[in-house]
Amino acid sequence: MTASQDPRLRQLPSVERVLQQLEAGGHLNGIPRPLAARAVRQVVEGARRRLIDGTAPAEWSPALVIEESTRAVAWSGHSRLTRAVNATGIIIHTNLGRAPLSQAAQEAVRAALAGYTLLEIDPETGDRGSRQTHVEGLLEITTGGEAGFAVNNNAAAVLLGLAALATGREVIVSRGELVEIGGAFRMPDVMAQSGARLVEVGTTNKTYRHDYERAITPNTAMLLKVHRSNFSMTGFVHEVEVRDLVGLGAARGIPVMYDLGSGALVDVRTRGLPAEPTVQEAVAAGCALVTFSGDKLLGGPQAGIIVGRAEAVDRCRRHPLARAVRIDRLDLAALAATLRHYLTPDEAWAEVPVLRMLAADAHELTDRALWLTHQLRNVLEDRAVATCISADAQVGGGALPGAVLPSAAVLVQPGDGAPEAWAARLRERRPAVIVRIQDGGLLLNLRTILPDELDAVVDAFR
Ligand SMILES: *Cc1c(COP(=O)(O)O)cnc(C)c1O
Numbered sequence: 246m247t248a249s250q251d252p253r254l255r256q257l258p259s260v261e262r263v264l265q266q267l268e269a270g271g272h273l274n275g276i277p278r279p280l281a282a283r284a285v286r287q288v289v290e291g292a293r294r295r296l297i298d299g300t301a302p303a304e305w306s307p308a309l310v311i312e313e314s315t316r317a318v319a320w321s322g323h324s325r326l327t328r329a330v331n332a333t334g335i336i337i338h339t340n341l342g343r344a345p346l347s348q349a350a351q352e353a354v355r356a357a358l359a360g361y362t363l364l365e366i367d368p369e370t371g372d373r374g375s376r377q378t379h380v381e382g383l384l385e386i387t388t389g390g391e392a393g394f395a396v397n398n399n400a401a402a403v404l405l406g407l408a409a410l411a412t413g414r415e416v417i418v419s420r421g422e423l424v425e426i427g428g429a430f431r432m433p434d435v436m437a438q439s440g441a442r443l444v445e446v447g448t449t450n451k452t453y454r455h456d457y458e459r460a461i462t463p464n465t466a467m468l469l470k471v472h473r474s475n476f477s478m479t480g481f482v483h484e485v486e487v488r489d490l491v492g493l494g495a496a497r498g499i500p501v502m503y504d505l506g507s508g509a510l511v512d513v514r515t516r517g518l519p520a521e522p523t524v525q526e527a528v529a530a531g532c533a534l535v536t537f538s539g540d541k542l543l544g545g546p547q548a549g550i551i552v553g554r555a556e557a558v559d560r561c562r563r564h565p566l567a568r569a570v571r572i573d574r575l576d577l578a579a580l581a582a583t584l585r586h587y588l589t590p591d592e593a594w595a596e597v598p599v600l601r602m603l604a605a606d607a608h609e610l611t612d613r614a615l616w617l618t619h620q621l622r623n624v625l626e627d628r629a630v631a632t633c634i635s636a637d638a639q640v641g642g643g644a645l646p647g648a649v650l651p652s653a654a655v656l657v658q659p660g661d662g663a664p665e666a667w668a669a670r671l672r673e674r675r676p677a678v679i680v681r682i683q684d685g686g687l688l689l690n691l692r693t694i695l696p697d698e699l700d701a702v703v704d705a706f707r
Contacts, residue, residue, distance in 0.1 A: 508537020
């Protein structure tokens with residue numbers, strides 16, 4: 246169907262008409278006009294597109310545009326970047342900002358944003374210093390690396406490491422490790438952007454030491470290992486351990502870079518979880534550079550961390566890209582506070598929310614789920630049925646793929662049979678409560694709800 250064919254197109258109100266109507270209805274009160282106009286324009290343009298390409302529903306009417314605009318304008322008026330309770334059971338939830346910060350990290354951010362900070366001033370001499378001094382020592386101590394450097398995120402850390410060590414030269418990677426992470430980050434593409442040339446070796450499922458060895462030329466700058474952080478391979482598989490890769494590199498004078506992705510600084514096996522390589526192991530194996538995220542298993546702010554040999558880290562520090570991918574002061578403050586917890590691993594398990602959620606005892610979660618069920622029954626009365634059930638939680642965020650954590654949940658089944666509408670209402674609450682829909686109900690998974698958020702969850706259902 247073309248534009249001239251759908252007669253309803255002529256009924257489509259103009260942006261100005263919709264705005265007037267909303268204004269008359271009092272829907273624009275307190276909402277900045279440019280934001281409201283932008284929201285309405287998007288709704289009207291969306292409706293026009295659907296009428297033109299024939300995807301508008303049969304029951305389409307101009308009233309629908311007004312209704313949609315009213316909602317869009319209400320949302321446009323306030324920030325959506327608001328506090329949320331994660332009831333999904335996915336601990337490192339990228340759409341919810343990955344890792345919630347510890348109390349100490351939150352306080353460090355508040356202190357850093359209250360005014361000016363000693364970001365790049367040496368307090369002893371008053372001279373210009375480096376912002377990296379706030380994390381460098383902590384990174385060396387917690388990872389065992391000779392040097393450490395923080396950037397904007399791990400994608401930037403990988404890009405910088407490749408650019409600093411391998412531009413114009415060859416980097417050898419196993420075909421089984423040419424991964425894609427979260428859509429836009431594909432190892433071959435990042436490699437191309439860094440100016441390094443990718444040399445693929447082995448097959449999808451098996452790569453041996455001799456595969457790397459045969460690919461080495463005088464132009465080889467690096468052997469790269471990438472942790473398959475968001476999927477697992479089982480069965481007929483073989484990969485070269487990082488220690489062996491470093492051994493091969495050392496014999497030929499070629500540095501090894503290891504992109505760990507999630508980057509655990511604690512051994513998660515001690516809490517009954519499947520093995521995840523630690524940063525310390527990768528550093529101790531002798532890698533020139535190890536890169537990982539600040540907001541995955543580390544449980545801190547968005548950041549990319551580079552640790553390893555002093556000479557290699559220094560080349561990253563001096564590369565022109567370092568300035569383009571530098572970490573900002575708020576993330577730096579939160580990162581330093583988060584790393585401080587890891588000076589005492591027991592403190593990290595007690596204070597870092599991601600680790601607390603990973604380690605939470607299933608019986609304790611069941612107790613909390615029973616308490617929440619009871620509270621919700623009181624609040625909901627006969628509007629919905631609340632049942633305490635067992636459920637699984639996931640680590641998420643490209644860490645510990647396939648690991649299933651036993652958990653407890655409350656299933657809230659609305660009497661009106663419209664769980665999606667209930668979930669939408671919960672998203673409008675402050676804090677917003679984000680749930681999963683399952684079995685015709687809302688599933689509230691206790692593993693990702695912090696104990697001090699339980700009252701807010703009960704409140705949201707009032
Ligand atoms: C997550 C991940 C990245 C990207 O890290 P960001 O901090 O999201 O930029 C890169 N490599 C691996 C292996 C990852 O798991």
